[in-house]
Amino acid sequence: SPAPAGNGTASDFLEADITPVEPTAQANPTPAPPDPGSAAGSCGWCQGVLPDRTGVNFCPHCGRSARLKPCAACGDEMELGWRYCVRCGADAGTAATG
Structure with missing residues (x-):
């Protein structure tokens, strides 16, 4: 169907008889990976505590990649x-x- 005329407001879509579609949830959503830019926690290699700040790329204890x-x-x-x-x-x- 053609795009509704107007400014893209809700009433424009109602006048064009467009039915909104509800998003469906995934059965097994993949958890988001931790943000490596904000290191909080421990090193995966030596279990040393990582600084609680952004931009931590390497462990200050063992030098391996965070x-x-x-x-x-x-x-x-x-x-x-x-x-x-x-x-x-x-x-x-x-x-x-x-």
């Missing part, structure tokens, strides 16, 4: 938001890192 963590199964580097290891396929949420 944007990566080791895979608990094979030790390969994983990005913080990954759910599975790209090397061995291990589920990042089922095993503790360390």
Whole structure:
């Protein structure tokens, strides 16, 4: 159907007989990965406490990347938001890192 004439107000859409569509929720929404720019928590490598400030890219205790963590199964580097290891396929949420 053609776009409604006017300024895009709600009444313009009602006059054009356009029915709004409600968004549907995902069955298993993927959790948002932690924002690596705002480091708060511990290092995925040495468990040292990271500074609670933005822009932390490296652990001040071990020098490793604050944007990566080791895979608990094979030790390969994983990005913080990954759910599975790209090397061995291990589920990042089922095993503790360390």
